Amino acid sequence: MASTTRVEGKEKGTIILYALSTCVWCKKAKRLLDELGVAYEYVYVDLLPREENTAVKNEIRRWNPQGSFPTLVIDNDRCIVGFDEDKIMKEIG
Numbered sequence: 311m312a313s314t315t316r317v318e319g320k321e322k323g324t325i326i327l328y329a330l331s332t333c334v335w336c337k338k339a340k341r342l343l344d345e346l347g348v349a350y351e352y353v354y355v356d357l358l359p360r361e362e363n364t365a366v367k368n369e370i371r372r373w374n375p376q377g378s379f380p381t382l383v384i385d386n387d388r389c390i391v392g393f394d395e396d397k398i399m400k401e402i403g
Contacts, residue, residue: 315353323384326353326382327339327352329380336393343402380393
């Protein structure tokens, strides 16, 4: 697992946001999680060293075969692909 950055907040399970530092939809997903005040971890995949980047992309493809961003994994059980505010609110809010 890549080194993630933890954001403190209300515990709503294990939430991991795989994002790109330059992606507007990733920023919206991160902002929504911040607004919900939940604890989560995120990683900017494009800023990882090559080997770690490849490993993380392989992990993402387990959940999201297209490998697109953002990919939000909840409790290592459910996944939301892309910025879908309604789904995020339903799953986490």
